[in-house]
Amino acid sequence: QLQLQESGPGLVKPSETLSLTCSVSGASINSHDHSWGWFRQAPGKGLEWLGNISDSGSTSYNPSLNSRVTISLDTSKNQFSLKLTSVTAADAAVYYCARRWFEVPYSGFDPWGQGTLVTVSS
Amino acid sequence: AIQMTQSPSSLSASVGDRVTITCRASQGLRNDLAWYQQKPGKAPKLLIFGASNLRTGVPLRFSGGGSGTDFTLTISSLQPEDFATYYCLQDYIFPPTFGQGTKVEIK
Numbered sequence: 289q290l291q292l293q294e295s296g297p298g299l300v301k302p303s304e305t306l307s308l309t310c311s312v313s314g315a316s317i318n319s320h321d322h323s324w325g326w327f328r329q330a331p332g333k334g335l336e337w338l339g340n341i342s343d344s345g346s347t348s349y350n351p352s353l354n355s356r357v358t359i360s361l362d363t364s365k366n367q368f369s370l371k372l373t374s375v376t377a378a379d380a381a382v383y384y385c386a387r388r389w390f391e392v393p394y395s396g397f398d399p400w401g402q403g404t405l406v407t408v409s410s
Numbered sequence: 411a412i413q414m415t416q417s418p419s420s421l422s423a424s425v426g427d428r429v430t431i432t433c434r435a436s437q438g439l440r441n442d443l444a445w446y447q448q449k450p451g452k453a454p455k456l457l458i459f460g461a462s463n464l465r466t467g468v469p470l471r472f473s474g475g476g477s478g479t480d481f482t483l484t485i486s487s488l489q490p491e492d493f494a495t496y497y498c499l500q501d502y503i504f505p506p507t508f509g510q511g512t513k514v515e516i517k
Contacts, residue, residue, distance in 0.1 A: 335446075335454065335497055337506040350505045352411075384453055394460035395501055396444045400453035 292385050292401035299407050300379075306372040306406055310385030311365070318343045318363050322389040326359060326370045326395055328381040336381075340388060341368055349406040380408045412436050412500055416509035422517040429485045431512045433498035438478045442502035445483045449494045450512075457496075458483065463465055488514070 296308035308326075314324060326338040339349040341359045349357050358371045372379060382405050386397040412434040423429050433443065441461040456465045458474035461481055471486045485492055492502040493516055498509040 289475050319483075334511050335448075335499075337499075337508070348504065351507075363417045386453075389456075391459065391463070393442075394442060395461065396456045396459040396465065397454075397499075398456035398465065400455070 294401045294404040309372045311367050324368050325386050326386045330381045331339050377408050412491050412503050413448045414509040416512050424517045425477045427474045427484040427488045429513045431479045431483045433509050439500050439502040443481050444499045
């Protein structure tokens with residue numbers, strides 16, 4: 289059974305870099321039928337897509353993040369990671385990772401990790 | 411970015427009611443729209459993909475419809491475990507964008 293688990297610091301200082309990891313079990317992250325995504329949800333708000341990474345390492349990012357985001361794979365650990373630079377209070381949110389699942393020609397994000405809360409404060 | 415507008419933002423309904431949520435896109439999406447259910451403190455769960463395809467394991471009381479710019483999620487007979495917030499997500503035109511959510515509450 290595929291499972292995802294986010295981890296990382298729960299508190300980040302303004303202007304610093306937020307770094308999170310998503311550990312995947314039950315499948316290989318470089319399996320050809322998978323790609324992976326990051327999302328976030330500010331307290332009491334809706335969901336926002338941050339970016340995707342494919343099994344080969346190709347990435348796409350939300351333009352609203354102004355090039356502050358980087359997603360990478362670590363195949364040796366079966367993990368993928370999110371880095372968000374120059375954080376502000378607006379980046380405080382629950383961050384989720386998810387598998388992008390394909391049933392051609394459509395896709396969906398399933399399953400999701402449980403989420404990890406990140407607070408931005410000095 | 412494509413704007414996704416859900417309506418209503420919230421609704422109150424009773425167990426057994428038929429509930430329909432609408433998602434309208436600012437541009438045509440073909441059928442590349444998904445619906446997610448999120449319960450408080452939990453991660454979203456995929457219900458419907460490709461506008462009308464039920465994800466394996468999702469109860470048959472959930473159904474999706476529509477194409478182009480107007481889509482619906484219908485719960486045919488609301489159950490206690492269905493009280494949650496529902497989001498649509500378009501992944502047809504970059505970047506993927508969510509609707510603002512519809513909170514389904516107990517009447």
